[in-house]
Amino acid sequence: MSVLAKTRIFNNTEAIIEGWYWALQSSELKKGKIKHLNLMGKDLAVYRGSDGVVRALSAHCPHMGAHLAEGKVEGNEVRCFFHHWKFDSEGNLNDIPCRDKVGLKVKQPNFPVEEKYGLIWIWTGSEAKRKLPFVPELEDQEVDSTLGTPFVKECHPNVMMINAIDAHHFYSVHNLPVKLFLKPRIIDSNTIQFNNETKMPDTNVLTRFLGKFYAGALTYSMCYFNASSGTVTIGPDFLHFHIMFAIRSTKEGKAEGQTVLITKKRKGVLGKIVNSVLLFATKIVGNYFAAGDTEVFKTIKFNFKHPLAEDHAIIKFIQHAEKQATCDWGYGKVIDENIEEMIEIQNGPIIPKRSEIKVKEEKRNV
Ligand code: FES
Ligand SMILES: [Fe+2]
Known part of the structure; x- marks a missing residue:
């Protein structure tokens, strides 16, 4: 049998090649809106801030696990629905309303996002290493x-x-x-x-x-x-x-x-x-x-x-x-x-x- 019949990565669902993948059509996400998105098995909260820029955060709130897409967009930040923790555009926790001071350093993982060709693209990792697909x-x-x-x-x-x-x-x-x-x-x-x-x-x-x-x-x-x-x-x-x-x-x-x-x-x-x-x-x-x-x-x-x-x-x-x-x-x-x-x-x-x-x-x- 050919060695090509036993590939490790090719045609293997568990082998996601690191890179940019299309997530949504741009028109599906209006300014100030946030969406649930499951991108190849990963739960994300994707939102468009008041500046028009799209951002993607890991979905579940680091406090107790609520899905951040149940919350709302405030400017370019996101506030969790459940206990109103707020995360900045990089995912840093910057407000716990029941406290005068946040008092803890928490960062919700965020992922690189680009928008081109009418699509929102997300990089499968913390740092994009290449540019988007092109002609x-x-x-x-x-x-x-x-x-x-x-x-x-x-x-x-x-x-x-x-x-x-x-x-x-x-x-x-x-x-x-x-x-x-x-x-x-x-x-x-x-x-x-x-x-x-x-x-x-x-x-x-x-x-x-x-x-x-x-x-x-x-x-x-x-x-x-x-x-x-x-x-x-x-x-x-x-x-x-x-x-x-x-x-x-x-x-x-x-x-x-x-x-x-x-x-x-x-x-x-x-x-x-x-x-x-x-x-x-x-x-x-x-x-x-x-x-x-x-x-x-x-x-x-x-x-x-x-x-x-x-x-x-x-x-x-x-x-x-x-x-x-x-x-x-x-x-x-x-x-x-x-x-x-x-x-x-x-x-x-x-x-x-x-x-x-x-x-x-x-x-x-x-
Ligand atoms: S679960 Fe998000 S603030 Fe509590
Ligand atoms: Fe064909």
Whole structure:
């Protein structure tokens, strides 16, 4: 059996990879409001202060355990419902109303929060070590975005997300008229991108026509963060579409996702109109991706017993996932390194060169 059938982190619900995870849509949390949130098994009280900034505290009051989301927001602080202890924006206890002086030093754990793309993101730990997921092509540029439809898949986020680099199935399921070769590029220890290197073939009228829109390889690029969320870039040279899949797991091993449609910011009224049309078109593409292969995910029991050379991108992804740091968060625990197994997985399946993959041309209905 392949070593890829016995992974420590990949497809393991108890292995939550440290990172940013989407928590709520921004519109779900108004100024001065506080919400209960269970993020991958961890209870949080998430609130938006009078300054508009969102903060996340560990849910249960350090006095007697009441859920802080039962309390209320005062300015940028939170007062517990039960005995009215008050915590500042960092979680420091600063008021016990029945006393003149607080007299004890207590800090409720708080977690880094960021807000972007219409989503509230929370870091699974006390200190954020990386920036939010991004579109590599638009990194450090201003963007416009809109949210697509949230979805749930009946499989682990890792399994759902490898679908986007399962070049093999693009051909068998989606009748893609070109065989993709997705070459991995490590952006940093947490971020890996796969870029297609093949050109549109010269097989029929349609592919010849489509080929005119690509000077080089057919654009298909997928970039992963935490081996779960990712951004895909597709489209002809003159117009790229960018879709982000923000994904988190559930205790039952499902994937809860939110698509985000992204485009670069365009100025002026015309720019606004162009972007709203583009984002609408991207939404249709994003929903197609998100809805794709739904039936398979309802019943799959992922077990990668016989990896093929054609599965090289998936193999690389699994190797990447196995190197990630896990965290003690909710139902997740820190997964100890099993050096022997890691070496076996990292050295195990051989990643072929593009020229080594034989492309068997078949006539496809497109
Ligand atoms: S339980 Fe929160 S103040 Fe007592
Ligand atoms: Fe698919």
